[in-house]
Amino acid sequence: MAAFDLVVAGAGILGLAHALAATRRGLRVAIVERDARAQRSSVQNFGFITITGQAEGVTRTRALRSREVWREVTADAGIPIEQQGALIVARRPEALAVLEEFAGTESGAGCELLPAAWIRERFAAASPQIVGALFSPHELRVEARDALPxxxxxxxxxxxxxxxxxxxxxxxxxxxLATNAGVVAADAVVVCPGSNIAAFAPELALEHDAHDCRLQMLRVKAPSVRLPAVVMGDSSLLRYAGFATTKAAAALQARFESEQPRHVAAGVHVIVAQSSDGTLVVGDSHRYRRWSPAESAEREKEERREDEALILEELARLVNLPGAEVVDRWTGVYPVATMKPLLKAAPSARARVIAITNGLGMSTSFAIGEETITELFG
Ligand SMILES: Cc1cc2nc3c(=O)[nH]c(=O)nc-3n(C[C@H](O)[C@H](O)[C@H](O)COP(=O)(O)OP(=O)(O)OC[C@H]3O[C@@H](n4cnc5c(N)ncnc54)[C@H](O)[C@@H]3O)c2cc1C
Incomplete structure (x- = not known):
């Protein structure tokens, strides 16, 4: 008999989700992680478990199930929930129209439309340009860099x-699973390598044009600002499928493209979250181009500078932050591919190789882990 029922390669959120789903069935599980400490996508993100705005169907269903598991895990492991809910603020009438249409859909259940007067009264730091908002009570936020370890x-x-x-x-x-220190014997193997997917499923990665998306992130010290929830703005409405597929979104998209072409080119969609020490986690941009190795270092440096300026410009349109100071900055990476939301291969009946390709792994991994374990163990 093998030492383990399941060996998982990769200790990002997706690998941990598979390990958890297997232990909940009483299986013997091992995890193999190349890094000594977590440092990839799963600790580079907002830690934002998003429900409202997710695409209807499988993605929203996975997000709802994953949020349930997050609640159980955080309670049992003593991991703090830093924030609950999302305040999606509109500063253009076209964005307000998207929020109003969304609020009338099935996915809008439980959300509340808020007038500009409410914002001014309850969220002192909000920009005076805000014309209304939608509050969603459904989201959770953890501090990813602490939660994953x-x-x-x-x-x-x-x-x-x-x-x-x-x-x-x-x-x-x-x-x-073969490793650099010998084989870990197991009845089943799941590999969750994040952007290292081509190393384990090269043909699939090539077929679906898997490549990295680079995202710029900032931590900002903003004395005396208190956010009522994670805050998102007009640009985020164009990023999340649940909003972007409303009829009203086309007019917002057209206006955003004509007024902010540099933000569109850099894929800037601003989200602001707050940590328990009061600092704000702010992001992000999305860069998909691949430079040749010779030109990449200089180009990427230029892009990082440009993206930071664009993010801060958009942030200032949402929130007044006098005396704000950038205290940390980092570039996150996740894989994208034409096969969405997952690149998934089954090299044998007892093995799976999986990578999340829509950048929603914090929101959906726990459900995906349960699905794979059911596939492998019935
Ligand atoms: C800036 C940013 C913001 C984001 N915001 C959000 C958000 O708000 N909400 C949300 O839901 N998602 C968000 N995401 C997406 C989310 O972070 C990812 O979808 C998720 O972390 C992917 O998890 P993963 O386990 O597949 O990959 P990873 O976290 O990259 O983990 C893969 C692991 O596999 C290991 N590995 C790779 N190759 C090997 C090998 N050969 N041997 C052993 N180990 C190996 C790596 O070292 C790594 O630890 C964001 C991502 C970024 C970068």
């Missing part, structure tokens, strides 16, 4: 998962 430790110490840190998975083997 805490979940891994909780799986290891409280759920009996064996964790091999600093060990690189090399490929699938009959009877387990």
């Amino acid at each position: 805490a979940i891994l430790q909780w799986l290891e110490q409280r759920q009996g998962v064996t964790v091999y840190r600093g060990r690189e998975a090399l490929g699938l083997e009959a009877g387990g």
Whole structure:
């Protein structure tokens, strides 16, 4: 008998989700992670578990189920929920029209349209340009850089998962996972390598043009600002499918493109979250181009500077932040591909290779993990 029922390669949120789903069935699980500590997509993000604005159907269903699991895991592992809900503010009448249409749909259930007067009364730092808002009570936010290591430790110490840190998975083997320190024998293997997907499913990655999306993120110190929830603006409405597919979105898109072409080119969609120390996590831009290695370092540096300026410009249109100061900045990466929302391969009946390709892994991974474990173990 193999030492484990399941070995998972990759300790990002998707790998952890698979490990959790398997332990909940009483299976013996190991995780193999090449890094000594979490540092990829799953700790570079907002930690925002988003429901409102997700595409109707499988994505929203996965997000609702994943939020349930987040509630259970955070409670059991002692991980703080930093914020609840989202305040989606409109500064153009076209954006307000999107929010009004959305509020009347099935996905708008539980959300509340708020007049500009409410915003001015309850959210002192809001920009005077805001003409109305939608409040969604459905979202959760965790501090990703703390939550991910805490979940891994909780799986290891409280759920009996064996964790091999600093060990690189090399490929699938009959009877387990080959690593740089020998084979981890297991009845089933799931590889969740994030943007390293081409190393494990090269043909699939090529067929679906898998490549990296780079996102600029900032941490901003803004004394005395208190956000009522995670704040999103007009630009976010064009990013989330649930809003972007309303009839009203076309007019907003046209206006955004004509008024802010540089934001459109850099894929800037501003979200602002707040951490328990009061700092704001602000992002992000989306850059999909691939430069040749010779030109990439200089070009990427230029883009990072430009993206930071564009993000701060858009932030100032949402929130007044006198005396605000950027105290940290980082570039996140996740894979994108023509196959959405997942790149998924089944190299054998007992093995899966999976990467999330729509940048919504914090919101959907726990449900995806449960689906795969059902596929593999019935
Ligand atoms: C800036 C930014 C903002 C985002 N905002 C949000 C958000 O608000 N809400 C949301 O839902 N999602 C958001 N996302 C997307 C989300 O972060 C990702 O979808 C998710 O983290 C993907 O998780 P993952 O486990 O697939 O990948 P990763 O987190 O990249 O994990 C993959 C892991 O596999 C390991 N690995 C790779 N190759 C090997 C190997 N050979 N051997 C061993 N280990 C290996 C890596 O070291 C890594 O730890 C955001 C992403 C970014 C970058």
